[in-house]
Amino acid sequence: MRTQKVSPVGFDFYFPELDTLVLVECDDEDTVIVRATRDNFSEQRKIRFIRNLAAEGFIPDAFQFYSGSAAGFPEVRWSIDYSWLEIPEAVKRRANRFMGRALVCGILLWIAAMRCVLFSGAVAASASAAKARLNAPLTEAQQSPANRND
Numbered sequence: 001m002r003t004q005k006v007s008p009v010g011f012d013f014y015f016p017e018l019d020t021l022v023l024v025e026c027d028d029e030d031t032v033i034v035r036a037t038r039d040n041f042s043e044q045r046k047i048r049f050i051r052n053l054a055a056e057g058f059i060p061d062a063f064q065f066y067s068g069s070a071a072g073f074p075e076v077r078w079s080i081d082y083s084w085l086e087i088p089e090a091v092k093r094r095a096n097r098f099m100g101r102a103l104v105c106g107i108l109l110w111i112a113a114m115r116c117v118l119f120s121g122a123v124a125a126s127a128s129a130a131k132a133r134l135n136a137p138l139t140e141a142q143q144s145p146a147n148r149n150d
Contacts, residue, residue: 011058022049023084026059030074037082043068050076 013022023035054063
């Protein structure tokens with residue numbers, strides 16, 4: 001589990017085995033809001049997560065003995081939404097620049113491949129014509145004066 005502080009009262013966690021991002025916000029001493037991107041936490045795992053957060057100091061110590069019931073414990077609200085996730089502008093620009101370069105390279109490779117396909121027949125035809133001219137016997141006009149047998 002990785003953690004990252006996102007605001008003075010919020011912490012961001014990632015659970016790779018569940019492929020879930022979690023934002024924990026502590027508004028005051030009595031309320032903790034947990035926002036997850038997926039609803040794949042069991043009740044037992046939610047309780048352990050809240051207890052671990054309290055033990056590590058991310059939320060108030062009153063949550064160390066949290067049992068999931070609302071009787072006598074501060075409130076923990078779980079919500080499933082991903083509206084809090086934002087892609088930074090620098091990442092968007094870098095991705096757009098990469099995709100632009102990939103598109104240009106792909107187009108250039110396609111043009112080179114099409115040129116090879118379209119003009120390979122013409123090159124082969126001209127090569128066979130040149131080979132035929134080399135193998136053809138010389139006419140009298142083409143022979144050099146030293147080679148003539150007059």
